[in-house]
Amino acid sequence: MKRKVAVLPGDGIGQEVMNGALAVLKAVGDQFGHQFEVIQGDIGGVAIDSHGTPLPKQTLELCKECDAVLLGAVGGPKWKDVPVQLRPEKGLLGIRKELGLFANLRPISTFKSLLDASPLKRNVVQGVDFVIVRELTGGLYFGKPSERRGENKEVAVDTLHYERSEIEKVVHKAFQLASNRRKKLTSVDKANVLESSRLWREVVDEISGDYPDVEVEHLLVDAAAMKIVYQPTQFDVIVTENMFGDILSDEASMLTGSLGMLPSASLREDHFGLYEPVHGSAPDIAGEDKANPMAMMLSVAMMLKHSFGLKEEAEMVEKAVQEVLDTGYRTDDLKELGSGTIVGTEAMSQLVVEQIEPNHAMSSILSTYL
Template identity: 55%
Template sequence: MDYRIAVIPGDGIGPEIIAEAKKILDVIGRKYGHNFQYTEVLMGGVSIDITGVPLTDEALQTAKSCDAVLLGAVGGDVGKSNWYSLPPNLRPEAGLLALRKGLNLFANIRPAVLFDELKSACPLKEDIIGDGFDFVVVRELTGGLYFGERWTKEVEGLRTAVDTLIYNEKEIERIARCAFEIARKRRKKVCSVDKANVLDSSRLWRQITHEVSKDYPDVEFTDMLVDNCAMQIVKNPRQFDVILTENMFGDILSDEASMITGSIGMLASASLGKTKLGLYEPIHGSAPDIAGQNKANPIATILSAAMMLKYSFDLDKEAAVIEDAVRNVLKKGYRTVDIMSPGKTLVGTDKMGDLIADEIIN
């Protein structure tokens, strides 16, 4: 079977981690008879340097023409890069927002999994993590504060800034249904997170999610205020299966969740819409301080590629093979610098990719 993948290496460590993900996909292709065809696309700072904008119309059209998009990372050092002297709509991260919106990707899926082999790297106490945890944050991706009207100007002699938080019932319903469908394939629990004690948008969110929940009587449904959820994630992460929430809350909560897994370098993500075309990327940044040094952890990108096989290509078996290979390499004691612990073997970016590839081959 042939699959067309738009590959966006991006900035910083992006090209290094993308190279390892492609290495794994090629091994999977050879083993299971698939042909992954890659088309490289410019986005982020590298696109600004070459084209003057973080994402060209041509690049977006190329991404739309493919079956899936695999992204490394975009951005640079805010304090050092000239990219951040540009207007916000011309900075590297604006390309990512434009890509998500252009592909109509409204659901961001971020698994938070603590591998048994990395329990020692988890900052939580052992009695809290127990046998580990495995939950997913389902974040609405194209609405809310990040996309509402905004302005900064002088009002009555004072510099004033306004950001507008807007959601309509259709936006809420479609992300809620996405969360419930995912829960049906997991432990059948959805916790909807909002700030309904303060925000009108959250009160509507709560109303619509309760309406949707009636169509999923087999799924346990609860509500939780976002400040409580932030505490509960570190108090008892095992209680969660699927966390459903709006754009900004999801951004913050999924980043919090990443830190209790041992390393942000371990976590993959998928951005999905109504079609099979999805965007797959690690949740970490471009890490310009270690770019080109063979220190980056490629596992999050490799696991993102596994999510691509599962969600866009319906290759569940092949995705599971990649996930098992990652676990086996960790069990054998191999670590990149971000997850290194005493008694383990330190390896670089490319060696970690080689080890995971060898597990798949053998």
């Protein structure tokens, strides 16, 4: 069975980290006898330069024809002065909406060999293992343009809009995830202030009856923000609306010490998903062989697990990353640890690939795809 993957490297370090991800995918295919056909497309700033839009029609059609999407990163100062509707980030928001990717999963797990990379104390972050499920296609980020700014430019309005059906979909996804983990769901809202949050809490309570084995708690978003930094091990699955999820997941990323270690998945109701690292395009280090490719590689692991049902293969990728870290290799973003061997993007990618498929040169793997 051949699986088709749309590959959208995007901007900045996107292509660099994508190279490592494709090498990992090829190595997994060789080891387990799978076939992955990858087809590259443009999104973000490079798409603006080439097509005049951050989300070309042909890119969207490509994604619809594939079984999953791998995305590098979008954005950069080069495009800071383009009209708002043409910003690179609009490509990302657009593809989520057009593909119906309503649930964003961000696993937050600490690596034993990187505990000292976190700005928090070792005893606080040790054993952290939770997932943030963020609603992705509603809320403030999708207010109508006419509602965002008054004619005199002195008034700005953003509309936080949710329909019950939108909340139900993402809450069911979170409950299903919790059912297969440690059976605890934390729903985060601002129900003491916002009507949309009161609807959110109402829906969570109604749906909880379908999952009697899952413990449910409600937290206001400010309380959740505090607990993430002083009691992070208490969480299993967190579910919340779009903007709260965006902010809390970036906060939680600091538990691991680097955005370069965090993957994410954006899913719809079938097995289709878009997989990307949490980090941005980092234009300041683009082309310098300094980027950490591990989040992109771990995003491949999430794709193998969630879109293709290849759990053993996903675990092999995760184990390969762990073993390389345990050996003491680090990329530039982790150099403050004060120990270990600092290597570049390409060398780190090679090290991870060798854990999956020994004796294969990186150049020969990449030549299959690039």
